[in-house]
Amino acid sequence: MSRSNPRVLSTLERAGGFASAQEIYALMQRDGQQIGLTTVYRSLQSLLNDKIVDVLRREDGEAIYRLCGESHHHHLVCKSCGKTVEIEGGAIEKWAKNIASENGFRDVGHTAELFGTCSNC
Amino acid sequence: MSRSNPRVLSTLERAGGFASAQEIYALMQRDGQQIGLTTVYRSLQSLLNDKIVDVLRREDGEAIYRLCGESHHHHLVCKSCGKTVEIEGGAIEKWAKNIASENGFRDVGHTAELFGTCSNC
DNA sequence: GCACATATGAAAACGGTTGTCATTTTCACT
C-alpha cells in the first residue's frame, strides 16, 4: 500500500481545496515539480482512504477531490457563468442522517449540489 | 438530430425508472431485443434533451438516467449491494429554494443522493 | 422507382482512471 505524496496534498490546498487529479497534475507540471500522473492518482486514493479528502463528481463524470475536515459544505453553481457559492449544509446533514437511520443504513455519505442562474446572468 | 427509440424508454421504465446506459443495453439484449449500444446512448441523449429523463452520476462516475416528471425524489443507495431506496425530498426542495433566493439565483435545480451500507451488508 | 433525409450499429477514437512492472529511493540494521 502506498503512502501519499505530500506535494499532492499541498497542491490540492493551493488549488483552493477543490480540484481533479488531472488538474493537480497539470498544476504541478506548470510549477516545475516533477511527478507522474500515476502518483497523483495513487496519492489521492490514499488521502481518500485516510479520509483526508472527499471525492465527488463533476457533471461530466470527472472525479474532483476536496479537502475535508474543515466544515462539510455544498455548492451553488451558476449554469451559465460558473460562479460558485459555498453553502453550509447543516440542514442536509441532519436530513441525511435521519433518512439513513430510518432505512437501516450505516456509514452514510451524501452529495447535494445546487445549480441555477445567478443574478448577473 | 436523432429521435429516441421507444424501446429504450420502455426498458428504462421496466428497470424501475433508474438505470445506466449499459444496464439498459444489457437488459434489452437479455430480452432478445436487438439494438446497438450506440442507439441506446443516442436515445438517452435525446430523451435528456426533451427533458423526459434526468441524468446523474453513480459514485464510480457512470451516468444513470431516471424518468422525471413523476414526483421529484432522491435515492439512498447501498455501496456494496446496490440496493436502492427512493426518498421523498420535501425538506431538500425547501432548503434548495431558500438557499437559492438568499443568493439571488433563479431556476435552481439540485441533486442530492445518499449512499451508505444497508442492513444486510 | 428515385432522390433525400433520418436511423442504425459496428468499429474506432477519446478521456479519465487503474493496473503492471521494472527501476529508484528510503531506511533499518549492521
Add this chain to the structure above:
DNA sequence: AGTGAAAATGACAACCGTTTTCATATGTGC
C-alpha cells in the same frame, strides 16, 4: 559506509464508459 528488504515512483498499457465516424439500412415524399 554497506547491504538488503520494503515502499515509492512513473512510463506504459489496459480498461471502461462514452462519443464520433462512417457505411449501410430504412423510410418518406415525389
